[in-house]
Amino acid sequence: MTIFVGTHVNKVDRKGRVSVPADFRALLGSPANFFAFPSFVHHGIECLTGSIMDSLSETVHGLDLFSDEQDNLADLIFASSYTLGIDGDGRVVLPASLRIHAGIEGQSAFVGKGKTFQIWEPLDHDQFQTQARERARADRLALRQRPQGSGPTPDAMENGT
């Protein structure tokens, strides 16, 4: 397995600990940790592996040094990031500021996004996904990205989940 997939809802205990899904742990590998920072577009928490974080820093530094854009991005991403270490039982402690950003209390959802993943308050993510589905339906471009070749006309058998 090479990518993060699925939506895993796990409990957040009294100490702020939460189990990282076993699938995800396997992908994260040996330096058992990852980077997390609040998304600047929604209530989720962006989670990146070390290597993705590295390439992201390359990208950001490719921008004009000292430019406003560079400064903003660097601040949004790096300054507000945490390194979350996974303990011997496969859990991490969610820092309070991240929990507050996401509105997480008793439960959290680990959401696979391919090369990255996110952490959400479960109901919040349900809502986000519903919206994403509606947007995709309205947006032909999104549908064109589907792996299926020439399928039947999509409007024959509509249904959601």
Added chain:
Amino acid sequence: MTIFVGTHVNKVDRKGRVSVPADFRALLGSPANFFAFPSFVHHGIECLTGSIMDSLSETVHGLDLFSDEQDNLADLIFASSYTLGIDGDGRVVLPASLRIHAGIEGQSAFVGKGKTFQIWEPLDHDQFQTQARERARADRLALRQRPQGSGPTPDAMENGT
């Protein structure tokens, strides 16, 4: 070359297990698993090989990082996906949410789609296929602009190429 063909109906047992057709297993190869997610447009379950999923993730990540478009697509595809591992006996466990989406209870139909395949509730798929056939026939009639008594019975879809 990996081409999934045919329609194979297998039982789903009490534990939610179902045998993956031997043909399909042979095509899936050594990392004996595949990715499955509910279709956006019908009641079937879309099934993709790891390599197709990988290239899909490349495509999605080629979009602007943290853009709405990227985030939406990644959520629809990856967040609702499951990695289904094939056990030593050639079976997978269908997660409850996928079974519910497809309306699967006692039986499931593995439907070859070329480079991908789908899983359906058998009767549902029959119906879908009938409709697809009627649409195809209607399109041809429209193109030819001539009436036709009893249409030809296209009996493909049941054999190899």
Added chain:
DNA sequence: TGGGGTATCATGGGTTTTCATGGGTGTCAA
């Protein structure tokens, strides 16, 4: 060409291992 034998496959059930989760103890720093 037909019959018997064999390999493959789908399916059912039992058992072991993994995983998520709760709680306790020790350590370090403010």
Added chain:
DNA sequence: TTGACACCCATGAAAACCCATGATACCCCA
């Protein structure tokens, strides 16, 4: 001293694994 944090262990539930069996398709040989 107190609070935060990292480590250790225990446990119930769920998933993965192992084995057995009936049926079917395939092959070989007479």
